[in-house]
Amino acid sequence: MEARIEKIKQQLQSQGYKLTPQREATVRVLLENEEDHLSAEDVYMMVKEKAPEIGLATVYRTLELLSDLHVVEKMNFGDGVARYDLRNDSNTHHHHHLICVQCGAVDEIMEDWLLPLEERLEKEFQFKVIDHRLDFQGICHRCNKQDK
Amino acid sequence: MEARIEKIKQQLQSQGYKLTPQREATVRVLLENEEDHLSAEDVYMMVKEKAPEIGLATVYRTLELLSDLHVVEKMNFGDGVARYDLRNDSNTHHHHHLICVQCGAVDEIMEDWLLPLEERLEKEFQFKVIDHRLDFQGICHRCNKQDK
DNA sequence: TTAGGTGCAAATCTTTTGCAGAAAG
DNA sequence: CTTTCTGCAAAAGATTTGCACCTAA
Numbered sequence: 001m002e003a004r005i006e007k008i009k010q011q012l013q014s015q016g017y018k019l020t021p022q023r024e025a026t027v028r029v030l031l032e033n034e035e036d037h038l039s040a041e042d043v044y045m046m047v048k049e050k051a052p053e054i055g056l057a058t059v060y061r062t063l064e065l066l067s068d069l070h071v072v073e074k075m076n077f078g079d080g081v082a083r084y085d086l087r088n089d090s091n092t093h094h095h096h097h098l099i100c101v102q103c104g105a106v107d108e109i110m111e112d113w114l115l116p117l118e119e120r121l122e123k124e125f126q127f128k129v130i131d132h133r134l135d136f137q138g139i140c141h142r143c144n145k146q147d148k
Numbered sequence: 149m150e151a152r153i154e155k156i157k158q159q160l161q162s163q164g165y166k167l168t169p170q171r172e173a174t175v176r177v178l179l180e181n182e183e184d185h186l187s188a189e190d191v192y193m194m195v196k197e198k199a200p201e202i203g204l205a206t207v208y209r210t211l212e213l214l215s216d217l218h219v220v221e222k223m224n225f226g227d228g229v230a231r232y233d234l235r236n237d238s239n240t241h242h243h244h245h246l247i248c249v250q251c252g253a254v255d256e257i258m259e260d261w262l263l264p265l266e267e268r269l270e271k272e273f274q275f276k277v278i279d280h281r282l283d284f285q286g287i288c289h290r291c292n293k294q295d296k
Numbered sequence: 297t298t299a300g301g302t303g304c305a306a307a308t309c310t311t312t313t314g315c316a317g318a319a320a321g
Numbered sequence: 322c323t324t325t326c327t328g329c330a331a332a333a334g335a336t337t338t339g340c341a342c343c344t345a346a
Contacts, residue, residue: 018345020301040336055303060336076224080311080335098275109273117261118284125257126289127246135281136266141274166320168326188311203328208311228310228336 001031008071015069025051026062030072030086037075037083037106077106077135100140107140149179156219163217173199174210178220178234185223185231185254223281225254248288255288 008027009019019027029046030038038046044059063084066072072084077099098107118129156175157167167175177194178186186194192207211232214220220232225247246255266277 016300018300020344022302053303057304057337058302061301064337074226076226078222078224082335098269098273101278107273107275113265114282120261121246121284121286125246125255126292127255127284127286128292129284129286130249131285133281133283133285134262136269136275136277137279137281138269138275138277144274144276164325166325168319170327201328205312205329206327209326212312230311 004031008066011069011071012065017065022047022051022054022058023062023065025054026059027066027071027086030084034086035108037077037085039081039083041081043084075133096134097136098140099135099137100143101137102139102143105140105142152179156214159217159219160213165213170195170199170202170206171210171213173202174207175214175219175234178232182234183256185225185233187229187231189229191232225283244282245284246288247283247285248291249285250287250291253288253290 005019005024005027009024012019012023025047026043028050029043033046036042040056040060040063043063044054044056047054047059063072063074067074067084070087072086075083075085077083077097095111096109096113098109100106114132114134118132121127121129153167153172153175157172160167160171173195174191176198177191181194184190188204188208188211191211192202192204195202195207211220211222215222215232218235221235223231223233225231225245243259244257244261246257248254262280262282266280269275269277
């Protein structure tokens, strides 16, 4: 965990930015909730517990900055808010989402199932893939059980 | 084109809704711009040319209604606005997006490449897939050419 | 001392809602 | 008539911005 913070600090500094206490608190919240997909408001509330004086605008600015640096990924699941995920070390994003339309849960699959498709895309469409996003909407295993 | 409007009219009526002139004008705009991904504001401006008295709220309400009926699909590409696409006749959504990070173009692949994955999901994760969404970010063939 | 950061409040932008009147069966 | 629909204006909610102060190299 400390190692990942150190790395992010270096990413920031290499671009002339500082890892301020506010930014560090924000990153720690993301780190401690890696499997969730927090909104800016979510992050704000959690950061407030550690650093009550922080402002919402700072959280937005931090998330935007980290997003520009590809440290976090900004996502949109269709409810009116942006959600943010820490990226893994290689700065690539290769997980897929299982979005339950019944209970709203968002699960993840961490494997990358799309490499064959990406190769096909480059060949057939001359489209050079940088990243992708794959979401499935459906009924999750928990709701499936309950329905019986 | 008239046939598709007629079909949408029946879909509305079967649920107790009317195909009002405003709604028809909205559908026609979507029909005439099927390969674009229009925002509510885009649709509003185009509908205004045919029916200048229409209100933005009506466009939003119409798009929301059509979305509920699965006549259009509401999407979000990460810029702050929702975008709307007419669905095909079977009311399924099986196209994939190629989003160019350089010129911003959004191309589509109409084939469904994911059926094998969906089967695997149901087996391995007990997740019943209703719909999916697959977007690729990268460099499109046009930009690829220009760069040379 | 100087550029980068921050908190606050105000501004902006998209989308939704309340309401009174209009349209359609 | 009664239900659905509309336009307008106001409200709501998320995000951004202006600004004066702050803080670290």
